[in-house]
């Protein structure tokens with residue numbers, strides 16, 4: 094149970110720096126660089142598809158890609174096409190000390206933008222039990 098406690102505190106720390114109900118909106122590619130200890134990580138991305146305060150940001154216009162280094166996690170993703178609150182989870186073996194998570198708006202719309210509400214990065218050994226939804230970096234369920 095100590096391991097689960099560590100996972101909870103790691104989660105709380107990351108969510109505190111990127112609050113849930115506030116969206117970060119990107120109109121140009123943006124990269125978060127997280128210092129990490131190299132190992133297999135779960136990366137969870139949280140999306141709340143709302144129309145954010147600026148009327149220019151209509152969520153149905155939001156198509157974007159998310160990648161970690163050369164690995165594409167989401168390609169031309171539109172959060173509205175699924176459900177209301179979305180969690181996307183990926184399992185990625187990180188071999189470097191930096192995890193670069195890049196959001197790239199797609200140019201399919203006149204005013205492309207990307208958004209994110211929360212990012213969570215957890216070392217796999219800290220997760221008890223294993224989550225039921227498990228995506229590899231290619232986006233396939235495995």
Ligand SMILES: *[C@@H]1O[C@H](CO)[C@@H](O)[C@H](O)[C@H]1NC(C)=O
Pocket residue numbers: 132133186187188
């Ligand atoms: C991650 O990659 C490293 C280097 O490629 C490898 O040695 C290690 O076994 C991998 N770990 C997992 C959990 O897949």
Ligand SMILES: *[C@@H]1O[C@H](CO)[C@@H](O)[C@H](O)[C@H]1NC(C)=O
Pocket residue numbers: 142143144151152
């Ligand atoms: C966002 O605004 C557009 C345009 O006003 C509207 O059609 C759409 O239903 C709104 N979507 C949400 C999730 O509120």
Ligand SMILES: *[C@@H]1O[C@H](CO)[C@@H](O)[C@H](O)[C@H]1NC(C)=O
Pocket residue numbers: 126162189190191192193
């Ligand atoms: C992450 O991005 C920084 C800044 O662009 C770069 O210096 C670093 O090499 C990148 N690391 C990885 C593992 O991609």
